[in-house]
Amino acid sequence: MTRTLISGGTLISATGSHTADVLIDGETIAAVLSPGTTIEADETIDATGTYVLPGGVDVHTHMQMPFGGTEASDTFETGTRAAAWGGTTTIVDFVVQRTGEDVLAALEDWHTKADGNCFVDYGFHMILGGVDESSLKAMDQLVAHEGITSFKLFMAYPGVFLSDDAQILRAMQRAGDNGAMIMMHAENGTAIDELVRQALARGDTDPKFHSLTRPVQLEAEATNRAILLAEVAGGTPLYVVHVSASQALARIGEARATGANVFAETCPQYLYLSLEDHLAAPGFEGAKYACSTPLRTKHEPHADDLWRGLRTDDLAVVSTDHCPFCFNDQKQLGLGDFSKIPNGMGGVEHRMDLVHQGVVDGKLSLQRWVETCSTTPARMFGMYPRKGVIAPGSDADVVLYDPAAPTRVSVETHHMNIDYSAFEGFELTGGVRTVIARGRTVLDRGTFTGVQGHGQYVKRELSQYLR
Ligand code: URP
Ligand code: ZN
Numbered sequence: 497m498t499r500t501l502i503s504g505g506t507l508i509s510a511t512g513s514h515t516a517d518v519l520i521d522g523e524t525i526a527a528v529l530s531p532g533t534t535i536e537a538d539e540t541i542d543a544t545g546t547y548v549l550p551g552g553v554d555v556h557t558h559m560q561m562p563f564g565g566t567e568a569s570d571t572f573e574t575g576t577r578a579a580a581w582g583g584t585t586t587i588v589d590f591v592v593q594r595t596g597e598d599v600l601a602a603l604e605d606w607h608t609k610a611d612g613n614c615f616v617d618y619g620f621h622m623i624l625g626g627v628d629e630s631s632l633k634a635m636d637q638l639v640a641h642e643g644i645t646s647f648k649l650f651m652a653y654p655g656v657f658l659s660d661d662a663q664i665l666r667a668m669q670r671a672g673d674n675g676a677m678i679m680m681h682a683e684n685g686t687a688i689d690e691l692v693r694q695a696l697a698r699g700d701t702d703p704k705f706h707s708l709t710r711p712v713q714l715e716a717e718a719t720n721r722a723i724l725l726a727e728v729a730g731g732t733p734l735y736v737v738h739v740s741a742s743q744a745l746a747r748i749g750e751a752r753a754t755g756a757n758v759f760a761e762t763c764p765q766y767l768y769l770s771l772e773d774h775l776a777a778p779g780f781e782g783a784k785y786a787c788s789t790p791l792r793t794k795h796e797p798h799a800d801d802l803w804r805g806l807r808t809d810d811l812a813v814v815s816t817d818h819c820p821f822c823f824n825d826q827k828q829l830g831l832g833d834f835s836k837i838p839n840g841m842g843g844v845e846h847r848m849d850l851v852h853q854g855v856v857d858g859k860l861s862l863q864r865w866v867e868t869c870s871t872t873p874a875r876m877f878g879m880y881p882r883k884g885v886i887a888p889g890s891d892a893d894v895v896l897y898d899p900a901a902p903t904r905v906s907v908e909t910h911h912m913n914i915d916y917s918a919f920e921g922f923e924l925t926g927g928v929r930t931v932i933a934r935g936r937t938v939l940d941r942g943t944f945t946g947v948q949g950h951g952q953y954v955k956r957e958l959s960q961y962l963r
Protein backbone atom coordinates (compact mmCIF):
# COMPACT_ATOMS: atom_id res chain seq x y z
CA MET A 497 0.00 0.00 0.00
CA THR A 498 1.30 3.44 -0.92
CA ARG A 499 1.38 5.97 1.88
CA THR A 500 0.97 9.54 0.68
CA LEU A 501 1.34 12.60 2.88
CA ILE A 502 -0.42 15.80 1.90
CA SER A 503 1.44 18.47 3.80
CA GLY A 504 1.13 22.17 4.45
CA GLY A 505 -2.41 22.75 3.18
CA THR A 506 -5.42 24.29 4.87
CA LEU A 507 -8.03 21.65 5.61
CA ILE A 508 -11.55 22.88 4.92
CA SER A 509 -14.44 20.94 6.40
CA ALA A 510 -18.13 21.60 6.97
CA THR A 511 -17.31 22.76 10.48
CA GLY A 512 -14.11 24.74 10.19
CA SER A 513 -10.69 25.16 8.70
CA HIS A 514 -7.21 24.59 10.07
CA THR A 515 -3.74 23.76 8.83
CA ALA A 516 -3.13 20.04 8.96
CA ASP A 517 -1.37 17.24 7.15
CA VAL A 518 -3.33 14.31 5.75
CA LEU A 519 -1.93 10.80 5.53
CA ILE A 520 -3.42 8.49 2.92
CA ASP A 521 -2.78 4.76 3.13
CA GLY A 522 -3.90 2.96 -0.03
CA GLU A 523 -7.52 3.88 -0.68
CA THR A 524 -8.34 5.42 2.69
CA ILE A 525 -7.42 8.31 4.93
CA ALA A 526 -5.11 7.02 7.65
CA ALA A 527 -4.67 10.14 9.75
CA VAL A 528 -5.13 13.87 10.05
CA LEU A 529 -1.98 15.22 11.69
CA SER A 530 -0.74 18.43 13.24
CA PRO A 531 1.31 20.34 10.67
CA GLY A 532 4.90 19.19 10.49
CA THR A 533 4.40 15.87 12.28
CA THR A 534 7.25 13.57 11.23
CA ILE A 535 5.79 10.53 9.56
CA GLU A 536 7.03 7.93 7.13
CA ALA A 537 5.45 8.17 3.68
CA ASP A 538 6.28 6.91 0.21
CA GLU A 539 5.28 10.17 -1.37
CA THR A 540 4.68 13.72 -0.16
CA ILE A 541 2.42 16.23 -1.88
CA ASP A 542 3.18 19.84 -1.02
CA ALA A 543 -0.21 21.48 -0.49
CA THR A 544 1.12 24.86 0.63
CA GLY A 545 -1.25 27.62 -0.44
CA THR A 546 -4.13 25.28 -1.24
CA TYR A 547 -7.35 24.28 0.42
CA VAL A 548 -7.57 20.57 1.13
CA LEU A 549 -11.16 19.40 0.99
CA PRO A 550 -13.17 16.21 0.72
CA GLY A 551 -13.91 15.36 -2.93
CA GLY A 552 -17.10 16.80 -4.35
CA VAL A 553 -20.26 14.70 -4.21
CA ASP A 554 -22.77 15.42 -6.99
CA VAL A 555 -26.02 13.62 -6.17
CA HIS A 556 -27.90 14.58 -9.31
CA THR A 557 -26.57 13.43 -12.69
CA HIS A 558 -28.08 11.81 -15.77
CA MET A 559 -25.35 10.04 -17.75
CA GLN A 560 -26.54 8.63 -21.09
CA MET A 561 -30.16 8.94 -20.03
CA PRO A 562 -32.72 8.35 -22.79
CA PHE A 563 -34.92 11.45 -22.70
CA GLY A 564 -36.84 13.71 -25.08
CA GLY A 565 -36.33 11.38 -28.06
CA THR A 566 -32.57 11.25 -27.64
CA GLU A 567 -29.97 10.35 -25.00
CA ALA A 568 -27.89 12.55 -22.69
CA SER A 569 -24.56 13.01 -24.46
CA ASP A 570 -22.18 12.13 -21.63
CA THR A 571 -21.57 8.46 -21.04
CA PHE A 572 -20.47 7.21 -17.63
CA GLU A 573 -16.95 7.31 -19.06
CA THR A 574 -16.94 10.89 -20.35
CA GLY A 575 -19.17 12.21 -17.57
CA THR A 576 -17.15 10.83 -14.68
CA ARG A 577 -13.92 11.93 -16.32
CA ALA A 578 -15.29 15.47 -16.52
CA ALA A 579 -16.48 15.21 -12.93
CA ALA A 580 -12.95 14.30 -11.83
CA TRP A 581 -11.50 17.26 -13.73
CA GLY A 582 -13.80 19.47 -11.69
CA GLY A 583 -13.01 18.00 -8.27
CA THR A 584 -16.08 15.78 -7.99
CA THR A 585 -15.11 12.29 -6.88
CA THR A 586 -18.55 10.77 -6.37
CA ILE A 587 -21.71 11.03 -8.43
CA VAL A 588 -25.16 9.61 -7.79
CA ASP A 589 -26.96 9.00 -11.08
CA PHE A 590 -30.62 8.25 -11.70
CA VAL A 591 -31.68 4.84 -12.93
CA VAL A 592 -34.85 5.28 -14.97
CA GLN A 593 -37.84 2.98 -14.65
CA ARG A 594 -40.46 3.96 -17.19
CA THR A 595 -44.13 3.22 -16.67
CA GLY A 596 -44.66 -0.50 -17.21
CA GLU A 597 -40.94 -1.37 -17.13
CA ASP A 598 -39.44 -3.68 -14.56
CA VAL A 599 -37.52 -1.82 -11.85
CA LEU A 600 -34.85 -4.48 -11.41
CA ALA A 601 -34.31 -4.73 -15.18
CA ALA A 602 -33.80 -0.97 -15.28
CA LEU A 603 -31.19 -1.27 -12.54
CA GLU A 604 -29.41 -4.04 -14.47
CA ASP A 605 -29.39 -1.77 -17.49
CA TRP A 606 -27.72 1.06 -15.54
CA HIS A 607 -25.11 -1.26 -14.08
CA THR A 608 -24.32 -2.41 -17.62
CA LYS A 609 -23.78 1.20 -18.68
CA ALA A 610 -21.72 2.21 -15.64
CA ASP A 611 -19.80 -0.77 -14.28
CA GLY A 612 -16.18 -0.77 -15.34
CA ASN A 613 -16.53 2.56 -17.12
CA CYS A 614 -16.29 5.18 -14.38
CA PHE A 615 -13.27 7.24 -13.34
CA VAL A 616 -14.81 8.10 -9.96
CA ASP A 617 -17.15 6.30 -7.59
CA TYR A 618 -20.84 6.29 -8.34
CA GLY A 619 -24.13 5.39 -6.73
CA PHE A 620 -27.67 5.22 -8.04
CA HIS A 621 -31.07 6.63 -7.17
CA MET A 622 -34.14 5.09 -8.82
CA ILE A 623 -36.65 7.10 -10.81
CA LEU A 624 -40.02 5.44 -10.38
CA GLY A 625 -41.97 6.19 -13.54
CA GLY A 626 -44.75 3.89 -12.49
CA VAL A 627 -45.81 3.41 -8.88
CA ASP A 628 -47.69 0.13 -8.55
CA GLU A 629 -47.59 -3.03 -6.42
CA SER A 630 -44.62 -4.43 -8.30
CA SER A 631 -42.48 -1.28 -8.19
CA LEU A 632 -43.31 -0.73 -4.50
CA LYS A 633 -42.14 -4.24 -3.75
CA ALA A 634 -38.99 -3.63 -5.79
CA MET A 635 -38.41 -0.48 -3.73
CA ASP A 636 -38.07 -2.56 -0.54
CA GLN A 637 -35.64 -4.86 -2.31
CA LEU A 638 -33.47 -2.00 -3.61
CA VAL A 639 -33.25 -0.51 -0.13
CA ALA A 640 -32.45 -3.83 1.52
CA HIS A 641 -30.05 -5.30 -1.03
CA GLU A 642 -28.98 -2.95 -3.82
CA GLY A 643 -27.74 0.16 -2.04
CA ILE A 644 -30.48 2.35 -3.47
CA THR A 645 -32.10 4.33 -0.69
CA SER A 646 -33.65 7.26 -2.54
CA PHE A 647 -36.39 7.37 -5.16
CA LYS A 648 -37.29 10.19 -7.50
CA LEU A 649 -40.89 10.84 -8.42
CA PHE A 650 -42.18 13.33 -10.98
CA MET A 651 -45.16 15.66 -10.67
CA ALA A 652 -44.26 16.78 -14.21
CA TYR A 653 -44.13 15.08 -17.64
CA PRO A 654 -47.61 13.51 -17.92
CA GLY A 655 -47.52 10.29 -19.91
CA VAL A 656 -43.77 9.92 -19.43
CA PHE A 657 -42.83 10.07 -15.76
CA LEU A 658 -45.72 11.74 -13.91
CA SER A 659 -47.04 10.08 -10.78
CA ASP A 660 -50.48 11.17 -9.62
CA ASP A 661 -51.15 12.14 -6.01
CA ALA A 662 -52.34 8.66 -5.06
CA GLN A 663 -49.16 7.12 -6.45
CA ILE A 664 -47.01 9.72 -4.71
CA LEU A 665 -48.77 9.07 -1.43
CA ARG A 666 -48.33 5.32 -1.74
CA ALA A 667 -44.62 5.66 -2.54
CA MET A 668 -44.16 8.04 0.38
CA GLN A 669 -45.94 5.64 2.74
CA ARG A 670 -43.73 2.81 1.52
CA ALA A 671 -40.62 4.94 1.98
CA GLY A 672 -41.86 5.73 5.48
CA ASP A 673 -41.83 1.98 6.14
CA ASN A 674 -38.53 1.06 4.48
CA GLY A 675 -36.58 4.19 5.46
CA ALA A 676 -35.96 5.58 1.97
CA MET A 677 -35.92 9.21 0.93
CA ILE A 678 -38.39 10.52 -1.66
CA MET A 679 -36.91 12.99 -4.13
CA MET A 680 -39.44 15.12 -5.95
CA HIS A 681 -39.47 16.87 -9.30
CA ALA A 682 -42.00 19.46 -8.18
CA GLU A 683 -43.78 21.10 -11.10
CA ASN A 684 -47.49 20.78 -11.88
CA GLY A 685 -47.14 18.89 -15.15
CA THR A 686 -50.76 18.77 -16.26
CA ALA A 687 -51.22 22.53 -15.88
CA ILE A 688 -47.87 23.08 -17.66
CA ASP A 689 -48.92 20.87 -20.55
CA GLU A 690 -52.06 22.95 -20.98
CA LEU A 691 -50.04 26.19 -21.03
CA VAL A 692 -47.67 24.61 -23.55
CA ARG A 693 -50.60 23.61 -25.77
CA GLN A 694 -51.98 27.18 -25.62
CA ALA A 695 -48.58 28.75 -26.37
CA LEU A 696 -47.96 26.55 -29.39
CA ALA A 697 -51.51 27.26 -30.64
CA ARG A 698 -50.67 30.99 -30.48
CA GLY A 699 -47.49 30.40 -32.47
CA ASP A 700 -45.22 31.05 -29.47
CA THR A 701 -42.59 28.49 -30.32
CA ASP A 702 -39.27 30.08 -29.23
CA PRO A 703 -37.14 28.58 -26.45
CA LYS A 704 -38.10 31.33 -23.96
CA PHE A 705 -41.65 29.95 -23.87
CA HIS A 706 -40.21 26.91 -22.16
CA SER A 707 -39.90 29.06 -19.03
CA LEU A 708 -43.02 31.16 -19.61
CA THR A 709 -45.19 28.02 -19.73
CA ARG A 710 -43.68 26.75 -16.47
CA PRO A 711 -44.52 29.68 -14.18
CA VAL A 712 -43.20 29.87 -10.62
CA GLN A 713 -46.68 29.28 -9.21
CA LEU A 714 -46.69 25.79 -10.70
CA GLU A 715 -43.35 25.01 -9.06
CA ALA A 716 -44.56 26.45 -5.74
CA GLU A 717 -47.89 24.60 -5.94
CA ALA A 718 -46.25 21.25 -6.63
CA THR A 719 -43.61 21.83 -3.96
CA ASN A 720 -46.32 22.64 -1.43
CA ARG A 721 -48.38 19.61 -2.48
CA ALA A 722 -45.38 17.32 -2.13
CA ILE A 723 -44.64 18.71 1.32
CA LEU A 724 -48.23 18.16 2.48
CA LEU A 725 -48.42 14.67 0.96
CA ALA A 726 -45.23 13.74 2.82
CA GLU A 727 -46.82 15.05 6.01
CA VAL A 728 -49.98 12.99 5.36
CA ALA A 729 -47.74 9.96 4.75
CA GLY A 730 -46.44 10.39 8.29
CA GLY A 731 -43.39 12.58 7.80
CA THR A 732 -41.46 10.62 5.19
CA PRO A 733 -38.23 12.52 4.41
CA LEU A 734 -38.74 14.60 1.28
CA TYR A 735 -35.96 16.08 -0.87
CA VAL A 736 -37.07 18.61 -3.47
CA VAL A 737 -34.72 18.59 -6.45
CA HIS A 738 -33.59 21.50 -8.63
CA VAL A 739 -35.39 24.32 -6.80
CA SER A 740 -35.41 27.41 -9.04
CA ALA A 741 -37.99 29.83 -7.66
CA SER A 742 -38.28 32.01 -4.56
CA GLN A 743 -41.90 30.93 -4.13
CA ALA A 744 -40.99 27.23 -3.98
CA LEU A 745 -38.13 27.96 -1.61
CA ALA A 746 -40.54 29.87 0.65
CA ARG A 747 -42.79 26.78 0.95
CA ILE A 748 -39.75 24.70 1.84
CA GLY A 749 -38.66 27.25 4.44
CA GLU A 750 -42.11 27.32 6.04
CA ALA A 751 -42.24 23.53 6.25
CA ARG A 752 -38.78 23.35 7.78
CA ALA A 753 -39.69 26.03 10.31
CA THR A 754 -42.42 23.70 11.59
CA GLY A 755 -39.87 20.89 11.90
CA ALA A 756 -40.88 18.90 8.83
CA ASN A 757 -38.36 16.47 7.32
CA VAL A 758 -38.13 18.52 4.15
CA PHE A 759 -34.84 19.15 2.37
CA ALA A 760 -33.91 20.66 -0.95
CA GLU A 761 -31.18 21.31 -3.48
CA THR A 762 -30.52 23.90 -6.12
CA CYS A 763 -28.10 23.87 -9.05
CA PRO A 764 -25.54 26.38 -10.39
CA GLN A 765 -27.70 27.27 -13.40
CA TYR A 766 -30.34 28.77 -11.10
CA LEU A 767 -27.68 30.72 -9.19
CA TYR A 768 -26.08 32.25 -12.29
CA LEU A 769 -28.27 32.09 -15.43
CA SER A 770 -31.56 33.80 -16.28
CA LEU A 771 -34.52 33.78 -18.61
CA GLU A 772 -33.54 37.10 -20.20
CA ASP A 773 -29.81 36.57 -20.65
CA HIS A 774 -29.84 32.90 -21.62
CA LEU A 775 -33.12 31.16 -22.45
CA ALA A 776 -34.42 34.22 -24.33
CA ALA A 777 -31.20 34.69 -26.32
CA PRO A 778 -31.78 35.61 -29.98
CA GLY A 779 -32.80 32.95 -32.47
CA PHE A 780 -32.64 29.38 -31.27
CA GLU A 781 -29.56 29.97 -29.02
CA GLY A 782 -31.80 29.78 -25.95
CA ALA A 783 -32.38 26.06 -26.49
CA LYS A 784 -28.99 25.53 -24.85
CA TYR A 785 -30.57 26.67 -21.60
CA ALA A 786 -33.85 24.72 -21.66
CA CYS A 787 -34.04 22.67 -18.51
CA SER A 788 -36.76 21.87 -16.01
CA THR A 789 -37.40 23.49 -13.62
CA PRO A 790 -36.65 26.39 -16.00
CA LEU A 791 -34.40 29.42 -15.69
CA ARG A 792 -36.25 32.33 -14.03
CA THR A 793 -36.43 36.07 -14.69
CA LYS A 794 -33.54 38.20 -13.43
CA HIS A 795 -36.02 40.96 -12.56
CA GLU A 796 -37.12 39.01 -9.48
CA PRO A 797 -34.72 38.00 -6.71
CA HIS A 798 -34.74 34.24 -7.35
CA ALA A 799 -30.97 33.85 -7.49
CA ASP A 800 -30.38 36.00 -4.40
CA ASP A 801 -33.01 34.02 -2.53
CA LEU A 802 -31.39 30.74 -3.54
CA TRP A 803 -27.99 31.92 -2.27
CA ARG A 804 -29.70 32.93 0.97
CA GLY A 805 -31.36 29.50 1.14
CA LEU A 806 -27.92 27.93 0.85
CA ARG A 807 -26.70 30.04 3.76
CA THR A 808 -29.67 29.22 6.01
CA ASP A 809 -29.82 25.50 5.09
CA ASP A 810 -33.31 25.71 3.57
CA LEU A 811 -31.23 24.54 0.60
CA ALA A 812 -28.88 21.86 1.88
CA VAL A 813 -27.18 20.75 -1.31
CA VAL A 814 -25.87 22.04 -4.61
CA SER A 815 -26.01 19.38 -7.31
CA THR A 816 -25.77 19.90 -11.07
CA ASP A 817 -28.71 18.00 -12.62
CA HIS A 818 -26.07 17.26 -15.26
CA CYS A 819 -28.12 16.22 -18.31
CA PRO A 820 -26.21 17.36 -21.41
CA PHE A 821 -27.57 17.51 -24.95
CA CYS A 822 -25.53 18.85 -27.85
CA PHE A 823 -26.76 22.05 -29.46
CA ASN A 824 -25.88 21.20 -33.04
CA ASP A 825 -27.88 18.02 -33.22
CA GLN A 826 -29.89 17.10 -30.14
CA LYS A 827 -31.24 20.52 -29.10
CA GLN A 828 -32.30 21.06 -32.75
CA LEU A 829 -35.15 18.61 -32.14
CA GLY A 830 -36.96 21.61 -30.68
CA LEU A 831 -36.45 24.02 -33.57
CA GLY A 832 -39.89 25.53 -34.22
CA ASP A 833 -41.38 23.89 -31.10
CA PHE A 834 -39.82 24.64 -27.72
CA SER A 835 -41.65 21.71 -26.14
CA LYS A 836 -39.49 19.30 -28.15
CA ILE A 837 -36.16 20.69 -26.93
CA PRO A 838 -34.50 17.93 -24.88
CA ASN A 839 -34.56 19.27 -21.31
CA GLY A 840 -31.27 19.61 -19.53
CA MET A 841 -27.80 21.10 -19.51
CA GLY A 842 -24.31 19.98 -18.60
CA GLY A 843 -22.37 21.19 -15.59
CA VAL A 844 -20.85 18.28 -13.67
CA GLU A 845 -17.35 19.69 -14.31
CA HIS A 846 -17.94 23.19 -12.95
CA ARG A 847 -20.01 22.89 -9.78
CA MET A 848 -17.12 23.16 -7.32
CA ASP A 849 -15.73 26.25 -9.10
CA LEU A 850 -19.11 27.95 -9.53
CA VAL A 851 -20.06 27.52 -5.89
CA HIS A 852 -16.58 28.54 -4.75
CA GLN A 853 -17.16 31.77 -6.70
CA GLY A 854 -20.04 32.36 -4.27
CA VAL A 855 -17.43 32.27 -1.49
CA VAL A 856 -15.27 34.76 -3.39
CA ASP A 857 -18.33 37.00 -3.87
CA GLY A 858 -19.17 36.90 -0.17
CA LYS A 859 -22.38 34.90 -0.60
CA LEU A 860 -21.31 31.73 1.17
CA SER A 861 -18.68 30.69 3.69
CA LEU A 862 -15.87 28.29 2.81
CA GLN A 863 -17.38 25.80 5.24
CA ARG A 864 -20.80 26.01 3.58
CA TRP A 865 -19.15 25.47 0.19
CA VAL A 866 -17.73 22.16 1.39
CA GLU A 867 -20.89 21.31 3.31
CA THR A 868 -23.32 21.88 0.39
CA CYS A 869 -21.08 20.33 -2.26
CA SER A 870 -19.65 17.35 -0.39
CA THR A 871 -20.49 16.67 3.24
CA THR A 872 -24.26 17.06 3.27
CA PRO A 873 -24.90 15.23 0.00
CA ALA A 874 -22.83 12.34 1.37
CA ARG A 875 -24.70 12.37 4.68
CA MET A 876 -28.13 12.85 3.20
CA PHE A 877 -27.71 10.01 0.73
CA GLY A 878 -26.19 7.39 2.99
CA MET A 879 -22.50 7.62 2.05
CA TYR A 880 -21.11 9.34 5.15
CA PRO A 881 -18.48 9.06 6.62
CA ARG A 882 -17.07 7.05 3.74
CA LYS A 883 -17.58 10.12 1.54
CA GLY A 884 -17.88 13.83 2.33
CA VAL A 885 -15.23 14.14 5.04
CA ILE A 886 -11.49 13.87 5.51
CA ALA A 887 -11.20 11.66 8.57
CA PRO A 888 -9.43 8.42 9.47
CA GLY A 889 -11.17 5.52 7.74
CA SER A 890 -12.88 7.62 5.09
CA ASP A 891 -12.23 6.99 1.42
CA ALA A 892 -9.23 8.99 0.27
CA ASP A 893 -11.24 11.36 -1.95
CA VAL A 894 -9.31 14.59 -1.65
CA VAL A 895 -9.15 17.81 -3.62
CA LEU A 896 -6.36 20.36 -3.45
CA TYR A 897 -7.95 23.63 -4.45
CA ASP A 898 -6.01 26.77 -5.34
CA PRO A 899 -8.20 29.67 -4.16
CA ALA A 900 -6.37 32.20 -6.33
CA ALA A 901 -6.07 30.30 -9.60
CA PRO A 902 -8.05 31.84 -12.46
CA THR A 903 -10.53 29.51 -14.16
CA ARG A 904 -12.16 30.37 -17.45
CA VAL A 905 -15.08 28.14 -18.36
CA SER A 906 -15.37 27.30 -22.04
CA VAL A 907 -16.37 24.58 -24.46
CA GLU A 908 -12.80 24.92 -25.80
CA THR A 909 -11.35 23.59 -22.57
CA HIS A 910 -14.04 21.54 -20.84
CA HIS A 911 -14.07 17.75 -20.78
CA MET A 912 -17.79 17.07 -20.91
CA ASN A 913 -19.09 15.51 -24.12
CA ILE A 914 -21.18 18.48 -25.15
CA ASP A 915 -20.64 21.01 -27.93
CA TYR A 916 -21.29 24.14 -25.87
CA SER A 917 -20.88 25.38 -22.32
CA ALA A 918 -23.86 26.83 -20.47
CA PHE A 919 -21.32 28.92 -18.55
CA GLU A 920 -19.24 29.96 -21.58
CA GLY A 921 -16.76 32.73 -20.80
CA PHE A 922 -17.30 32.75 -17.03
CA GLU A 923 -14.12 34.03 -15.37
CA LEU A 924 -13.87 32.46 -11.92
CA THR A 925 -11.43 32.84 -9.09
CA GLY A 926 -10.20 29.49 -7.82
CA GLY A 927 -9.35 26.22 -9.48
CA VAL A 928 -8.79 22.54 -8.84
CA ARG A 929 -5.09 21.70 -8.61
CA THR A 930 -5.00 18.04 -7.60
CA VAL A 931 -7.70 15.39 -7.33
CA ILE A 932 -7.31 12.10 -5.50
CA ALA A 933 -10.11 9.58 -5.99
CA ARG A 934 -10.10 6.64 -3.56
CA GLY A 935 -6.36 6.97 -3.10
CA ARG A 936 -5.45 7.37 -6.75
CA THR A 937 -4.21 10.70 -8.07
CA VAL A 938 -6.40 11.36 -11.11
CA LEU A 939 -5.45 14.97 -11.79
CA ASP A 940 -2.47 17.10 -10.91
CA ARG A 941 -1.81 20.58 -12.30
CA GLY A 942 -3.61 19.89 -15.56
CA THR A 943 -2.26 16.39 -16.12
CA PHE A 944 -4.95 13.73 -16.03
CA THR A 945 -3.93 10.28 -14.81
CA GLY A 946 -7.34 8.81 -14.02
CA VAL A 947 -8.14 5.26 -14.99
CA GLN A 948 -11.42 4.11 -16.47
CA GLY A 949 -12.93 1.48 -14.21
CA HIS A 950 -11.27 2.78 -11.06
CA GLY A 951 -14.65 4.19 -10.03
CA GLN A 952 -16.67 1.65 -8.05
CA TYR A 953 -20.36 1.32 -7.33
CA VAL A 954 -21.21 2.70 -3.89
CA LYS A 955 -23.92 0.76 -2.12
CA ARG A 956 -25.60 3.47 -0.15
CA GLU A 957 -27.10 3.13 3.30
CA LEU A 958 -30.25 4.74 4.58
CA SER A 959 -29.89 8.44 5.18
CA GLN A 960 -29.14 9.46 8.72
CA TYR A 961 -30.05 13.02 7.89
CA LEU A 962 -33.21 13.77 9.77
CA ARG A 963 -33.77 17.07 11.51
O1 URP B 1 -34.21 19.44 -17.49
C1 URP B 1 -33.85 18.56 -16.75
N1 URP B 1 -33.80 18.79 -15.47
N2 URP B 1 -33.52 17.35 -17.24
C2 URP B 1 -33.20 16.22 -16.48
C3 URP B 1 -34.39 15.50 -15.93
C4 URP B 1 -34.87 16.07 -14.64
O2 URP B 1 -36.03 16.39 -14.52
O3 URP B 1 -34.09 16.17 -13.69
ZN1 ZN C 1 -36.27 16.68 -12.46
Ligand code: ZN
Binds near residue numbers: 556558818819
Ligand atom coordinates in the same frame (compact mmCIF):
# COMPACT_ATOMS: atom_id res chain seq x y z
ZN1 ZN D 1 -32.47 15.68 -13.10
Ligand code: ZN
Binds near residue numbers: 569822915
Ligand atom coordinates in the same frame (compact mmCIF):
# COMPACT_ATOMS: atom_id res chain seq x y z
ZN1 ZN E 1 -23.60 15.74 -30.48
